[in-house]
Amino acid sequence: MADAKVLVVGAGALGCEFLKNLALMGVASSSKGKLIITDDDVIEKSNLSRQFLFRDWNIGQAKSTVAAAAATAINPNFNVHALQNRVSPETEMVFDDEFWENIDIVINALDNVNARLYVDSRCVYFQKPLLESGTLGTKCNTQVVIPHLTENYGASRDPPEKQAPMCTVHSFPHNIHHCLTWARSEFEGLLEKAPTEANTFLSKPEEYKASMRSSGDAQSRESLERVVECLVTEKCVTFEDCILWARKRFEDYFSNRVRQLIYSFPEDSRTSTGALFWSAPKRFPRPLDFTSQDPSFISFIASAAILRAETYNINIPDWATNPRRLAEVLDRIELPPFQPRQGVKIVTDEKATNLTTPASDESTIIDQLIKSLDNEICNLPPGFQMNPIHFEKDDDANFHMDFITGLANMRARNYGIPEVDKLKAKFIAGRIIPAIATSTALATGLVCLELYKVFAKHGVEKYRNSFANLSLPLFSMAEPVPPKVFKHGNQSWSVWDRWIISENLSLSELLQWFQAKGLKAYSISCGQSMLYNNIFPKHKDRLNRKVLDLAKEISKLEIPPTRHHFDIVVACEDDERNDVDVPLVSICF
Amino acid sequence: MEEVAVEALTEQEAAVYDRQIRVWGVEAQRRLSRAHVLVIGMSNVLTELCKNIVLAGIGSLTLMEDAPSVSTVMNTSFLIPVEQIESDKSFLTECAESLKDFNPMVHVTVEKGSLEEKPDDFLNNFDVVVVGRSLLKYRMHVNSLCRKRGPKIAFLSVDCRGPLGEIFIDLQTHTYVLKAKENVPHSLQNLVYCSLEEAIAARWDRLPKKTTKLFYAMRIMEDFEQSNSRLPGQVTLDDLASVLDTRKRLCESQGMPETLVPDKLLHRLLYAEAREHPPVCAILGGILGQELLKVLSGKGEPLKNFFFFDPMDGKGITEEIPRPDDTPIIMQSAEIEI
Numbered sequence: 001m002a003d004a005k006v007l008v009v010g011a012g013a014l015g016c017e018f019l020k021n022l023a024l025m026g027v028a029s030s031s032k033g034k035l036i037i038t039d040d041d042v043i044e045k046s047n048l049s050r051q052f053l054f055r056d057w058n059i060g061q062a063k064s065t066v067a068a069a070a071a072t073a074i075n076p077n078f079n080v081h082a083l084q085n086r087v088s089p090e091t092e093m094v095f096d097d098e099f100w101e102n103i104d105i106v107i108n109a110l111d112n113v114n115a116r117l118y119v120d121s122r123c124v125y126f127q128k129p130l131l132e133s134g135t136l137g138t139k140c141n142t143q144v145v146i147p148h149l150t151e152n153y154g155a156s157r158d159p160p161e162k163q164a165p166m167c168t169v170h171s172f173p174h175n176i177h178h179c180l181t182w183a184r185s186e187f188e189g190l191l192e193k194a195p196t197e198a199n200t201f202l203s204k205p206e207e208y209k210a211s212m213r214s215s216g217d218a219q220s221r222e223s224l225e226r227v228v229e230c231l232v233t234e235k236c237v238t239f240e241d242c243i244l245w246a247r248k249r250f251e252d253y254f255s256n257r258v259r260q261l262i263y264s265f266p267e268d269s270r271t272s273t274g275a276l277f278w279s280a281p282k283r284f285p286r287p288l289d290f291t292s293q294d295p296s297f298i299s300f301i302a303s304a305a306i307l308r309a310e311t312y313n314i315n316i317p318d319w320a321t322n323p324r325r326l327a328e329v330l331d332r333i334e335l336p337p338f339q340p341r342q343g344v345k346i347v348t349d350e351k352a353t354n355l356t357t358p359a360s361d362e363s364t365i366i367d368q369l370i371k372s373l374d375n376e377i378c379n380l381p382p383g384f385q386m387n388p389i390h391f392e393k394d395d396d397a398n399f400h401m402d403f404i405t406g407l408a409n410m411r412a413r414n415y416g417i418p419e420v421d422k423l424k425a426k427f428i429a430g431r432i433i434p435a436i437a438t439s440t441a442l443a444t445g446l447v448c449l450e451l452y453k454v455f456a457k458h459g460v461e462k463y464r465n466s467f468a469n470l471s472l473p474l475f476s477m478a479e480p481v482p483p484k485v486f487k488h489g490n491q492s493w494s495v496w497d498r499w500i501i502s503e504n505l506s507l508s509e510l511l512q513w514f515q516a517k518g519l520k521a522y523s524i525s526c527g528q529s530m531l532y533n534n535i536f537p538k539h540k541d542r543l544n545r546k547v548l549d550l551a552k553e554i555s556k557l558e559i560p561p562t563r564h565h566f567d568i569v570v571a572c573e574d575d576e577r578n579d580v581d582v583p584l585v586s587i588c589f
Numbered sequence: 590m591e592e593v594a595v596e597a598l599t600e601q602e603a604a605v606y607d608r609q610i611r612v613w614g615v616e617a618q619r620r621l622s623r624a625h626v627l628v629i630g631m632s633n634v635l636t637e638l639c640k641n642i643v644l645a646g647i648g649s650l651t652l653m654e655d656a657p658s659v660s661t662v663m664n665t666s667f668l669i670p671v672e673q674i675e676s677d678k679s680f681l682t683e684c685a686e687s688l689k690d691f692n693p694m695v696h697v698t699v700e701k702g703s704l705e706e707k708p709d710d711f712l713n714n715f716d717v718v719v720v721g722r723s724l725l726k727y728r729m730h731v732n733s734l735c736r737k738r739g740p741k742i743a744f745l746s747v748d749c750r751g752p753l754g755e756i757f758i759d760l761q762t763h764t765y766v767l768k769a770k771e772n773v774p775h776s777l778q779n780l781v782y783c784s785l786e787e788a789i790a791a792r793w794d795r796l797p798k799k800t801t802k803l804f805y806a807m808r809i810m811e812d813f814e815q816s817n818s819r820l821p822g823q824v825t826l827d828d829l830a831s832v833l834d835t836r837k838r839l840c841e842s843q844g845m846p847e848t849l850v851p852d853k854l855l856h857r858l859l860y861a862e863a864r865e866h867p868p869v870c871a872i873l874g875g876i877l878g879q880e881l882l883k884v885l886s887g888k889g890e891p892l893k894n895f896f897f898f899d900p901m902d903g904k905g906i907t908e909e910i911p912r913p914d915d916t917p918i919i920m921q922s923a924e925i926e927i
Contacts, residue, residue: 017871020667020871021867021868021871023667024665024667024867025867025868045604045605046605046607046608048605049605049606049607049608049609049645049646049692050608050609052640052644052691056693073670073671073672074667074670074671075671076671137611138612138889394604394607396600396603423603423610423615427611432607432611433608434609434611434612435608435611435612436609436612436645437609437640437641437644437645437875437878438645438874438875438876438878438879439875439879440875441640441874441875442871442872442876444868445868445869445872445875446868446872447868448868449752449868449872449900449903451868464903468905470875470876470879471879471883471889471890472890473876473879473892473896473905473907475904475905477903477904
């Protein structure tokens, strides 16, 4: 253990507890030992309730660095190094072959499934033991992954989280989660995507217009509409302009759209089967009538206007949240009355994934939009750029959550759904994971016990995966499951195996190699590209080429100088034309 | 959602405690911030406990050194950076200062002197008293003081011997909210606990057959330490023969065969001497911490009344000792094997 080379991925709650335990246990504490901890995140206030190696004065600093320093204070012999990289496909030049080959064991301290899956895939590829754990409130679980002995982490997946259908979120919400999902999406669209799109246009106007013209589809038209809204039709120069914009958004979202919806689908309308259209779970909406005397409306206007102003770098006056001053401006605004129209298409199909309804002549509309942009662009100051806003849930003073809560609650009011306070809104919209120190400590303690077994190279029956719930309390432990074994003829393999061909062979030689195993390789790919598929007659021309050359040419494969192999995925079938799942194949050169 | 608005917390509390408020709610957080905990003794497992409850945001934590024992904590605690081990300040003072850093909103103090010297109502200042490694008679004494002082003082004890751990809880009577489920609404539940003395007095031959052997082994160790004027933890493998004699005597007096407690288990307890295994301290500290938070917040069903951990079988086991007489003897252990 003292000589071990350990990688800890993540320096948050789990990471801090791990470092403390590992330092006390004397892991990586000899001159040969080394522990690398990596995390690209910085310390925030809400971390302090669990991540005890951090202090108030560390806020803003890199988690991995601070954690490593604190752990060294616990045990000066602890040979710990901190990196600030995310472990992902994008950092494979940092975490390269040499890096992985020099690691003995990997400990995950992550907070999301995707990162876990990626690290798991690297551990499978490089045949490294992985200790995995996670917490959710008072619950925690741990899993041991040992090459060839156990299944890997990715072998059993939870079913994906159910997401509400798009039309539910867009037109037919029936609970506050739908309203918050919608609010979050509008926030992003109005305050991040639109300004970003506008900036794309502003930095290269001719190219942008050309690409819009050439694609000429509904999506391009929508992008252009956003840009025109920002720079022409709804352009803001003063804070009063922003208030007007906010007022118009209120009218559009919570009055006009609702009026249109109930015009298209009156309360008593029926579906083609004769059932009431507005039957449960659908809720019949009612429009909101704006008044400057309603504090919740004022609060919505304030946060919307402030954020809009930010995107234009407009100075925010100190009376921006003053209800009286805002009411003065608002009372002077007169908006045209809304007339709902016939024949407006509203998507009701729950399976629809795209809500854009194409117009009859997109290109004409696009041309018109471009014209209006051309007319306006000379009015903008030179070098003008907008300021896109990225949603930050934890800064209470930035008005992000105020705006999202306002959007969601106004919508909830339309549909008669109970409203929520800012705290609960943040929980749902921010997708916050509840977390406490006790279950974190428990999880890491259990993992560290398994660590001893890994170093002792125990058989699979000695390891334990565990699940615990401190609120009950409940502890359940189980032996890890062995990996799924595939068989063909007298061969067997699992996800841990790779077939290694130690010569730089040609495509036809490769096919023969498979033939010798009683398998017909019908499709060969490298990275994202297909090198060979026997249904394409043209591919016969490739048979005499070296597979390596094909990979370099077709997949644009770039092989680091220290690596002397590359991997291909081969699809095979047996004599009875049944598909056989074969391992990854590595060809050495 | 909680009826108590988040505005009831200070801005600092709402920001730091955000993620845990999602678990137990604003009202529970407020109750924690008004709670006063006394911890007697300091060991590695108590260090873990203190870390957890300080991070959770209790109102105050008072540390006392009262029950002499042997421990390796002074050289191995993560609370104290290595270069400060030789400092002039007392060990507890160093611990307190570190704990304050974990959460400046918690009032952490060191109480000097022993319990004997304190006025009669000293314990009234606390909602929970936690006692670490100590002689059984000391623990029973503190437990009876808690009971004498009124029903509102909870008593918890914990000891970690090498990789083996034991937790004991006495809440006298405890009312808690049982969370609503499907067709069953929120309900108030009431638990009645026995004292440590009553628990220890339980006849071994009346306990369920599957009661974990660690319970008996710990009683044998306690008896050995007391009878031989040892400080708790002051044991080595050289004591094996003597400890086996203690086992013989106790088992006979309790009407049980010696095979009740395997040699191997006592061997492991003696081999551990005064050491506490860091991962097991983390596990026990997490469990004990959560139990304490449940007691203070009134939310969630607390453990009743013993908890044991042995990494050898990798299980966490809850035992109720003794069982109430009127209920049938069924498997009480909360461990489930898959």
